[in-house]
Amino acid sequence: MSGFFQSYAVEVDIKDASNATCLYADWMMRFLITYESNNGDYKTTTLNLSSSVTHNGSVCGNDTQAALLAVQFGEGHSWSMNITKNNETYQGDFITLTYNTNDTAVFPDAKRKGPVTVLVKDPLHPVQLNTVFVCHNSYFFEAENITQIFWNVTVQAFVQNGTVSKKETRCPADRPTSAPTIPPTIANVTTASTTTLSPAPTSAPKPVENPDTGNYSLKSGNKTCFLATVGLQLNVTQNKPLLININPKTTVADGACGNTTATLKLNDGNSTLIGFTFAVKNTSASVQKFYLREVNVTLLNHLNGSVISSADNSNFSKWDAFLGSSYMCRKEQTLQINEDVQVHTFNLWIQPFLVEANKFATAEECIADSDLNFLIPIAVGVVLGFLIILVFISYIIGRRKSRTGYQSV
Numbered sequence: 001m002s003g004f005f006q007s008y009a010v011e012v013d014i015k016d017a018s019n020a021t022c023l024y025a026d027w028m029m030r031f032l033i034t035y036e037s038n039n040g041d042y043k044t045t046t047l048n049l050s051s052s053v054t055h056n057g058s059v060c061g062n063d064t065q066a067a068l069l070a071v072q073f074g075e076g077h078s079w080s081m082n083i084t085k086n087n088e089t090y091q092g093d094f095i096t097l098t099y100n101t102n103d104t105a106v107f108p109d110a111k112r113k114g115p116v117t118v119l120v121k122d123p124l125h126p127v128q129l130n131t132v133f134v135c136h137n138s139y140f141f142e143a144e145n146i147t148q149i150f151w152n153v154t155v156q157a158f159v160q161n162g163t164v165s166k167k168e169t170r171c172p173a174d175r176p177t178s179a180p181t182i183p184p185t186i187a188n189v190t191t192a193s194t195t196t197l198s199p200a201p202t203s204a205p206k207p208v209e210n211p212d213t214g215n216y217s218l219k220s221g222n223k224t225c226f227l228a229t230v231g232l233q234l235n236v237t238q239n240k241p242l243l244i245n246i247n248p249k250t251t252v253a254d255g256a257c258g259n260t261t262a263t264l265k266l267n268d269g270n271s272t273l274i275g276f277t278f279a280v281k282n283t284s285a286s287v288q289k290f291y292l293r294e295v296n297v298t299l300l301n302h303l304n305g306s307v308i309s310s311a312d313n314s315n316f317s318k319w320d321a322f323l324g325s326s327y328m329c330r331k332e333q334t335l336q337i338n339e340d341v342q343v344h345t346f347n348l349w350i351q352p353f354l355v356e357a358n359k360f361a362t363a364e365e366c367i368a369d370s371d372l373n374f375l376i377p378i379a380v381g382v383v384l385g386f387l388i389i390l391v392f393i394s395y396i397i398g399r400r401k402s403r404t405g406y407q408s409v
Helices: 367-408
Strands: 010-015 021-036 042-048 067-073 077-085 089-100 115-121 132-135 139-143 146-157 168-170 188-190 195-197 213-220 223-237 241-245 252-256 261-267 272-282 288-300 307-313 318-322 326-329 333-336 341-351 363-365
Touching: 010 067, 021 067, 021 089, 042 288, 042 307, 067 146, 089 146, 115 139, 139 252, 139 261, 213 252, 213 261, 223 261, 223 272, 223 288, 288 341, 318 326, 318 363
Parallel strands: 132 168, 326 363
Antiparallel strands: 010 021, 021 042, 021 146, 067 077, 077 089, 089 115, 132 146, 139 146, 188 195, 213 223, 223 241, 223 341, 252 261, 261 272, 272 288, 288 307, 288 318, 326 341, 333 341
């Protein structure tokens, strides 16, 4: 079934005791949430704002109390942002999202039932007082299992004299750059609740070179628990093939480590999210290996936060190595996510479990690399053997010519 993601704009105008505006906000947002299903698989769904939104609990704030922008929507979902100020600026302090997995339209098969609350620090910079923050383009950030996406944002806290300011502070995404980001072309997207068809932006130019190799890591407390070195390239087949190189300089790593599963999430700051999930399997009573189990890819339209393409494959059994070691493959590899999306990896070296001293353990190499390492000395030996044979044949021919010369004398 095809259709559109239905996400509604929210406008909140909070008045003080004198009925003057003290907190104003108008924005759109949606959430990508990964949850565990009843059969143990992990799925990603989209939570949108509904047509009916309330703002109970929102408060103006003052010099000693933070302002609170709070909304409630759908089947028991809510979102809020604390906003603090000093003598010159105001700033979002932390954001709280509560989603309700009892909402079967969004979470049809969630294993965990009931409200789930996630608290994250607002990453945006302070805004001058008597200035309105504006961001038309989408911006997003990840925390735990959630990606929060915002666009068409207008916010001013601690409004002075009841009038929203004409002076604006723009987000980085709205500021012109020498090389603007152009999102990929459209694609049908299926989630747990609906399917979307986004407006068709201009496709990005095809990269002519392999992607740069990035170094990524995760920590559990103060200890590194996940190491990855890899160059990544997406191949998205839509109206025409599209290659996207992931830039490690703008990519942020997030995720989670565990004893039997580990997830690395990469957010390239350019509307691309890639997740790799690893698991542990028992190959015998006493031997365990890790392997790549799942890869998911999400492409976002930076203009309005809509999902351009979303693909997931949870049936991989690749990149396996003994637990306590690492896996290496310098050759290009292709992961087929679905019929429209591929992930190409280059110079891969990864260890999702049992990292010690912030260093990779001994690597088990892929067949392509190990075959190459095996074939090189063989090839050298064959060449040397061939040269020896040539020298020997030349020697025999020379000897025969010498004997013939003696006989003729």
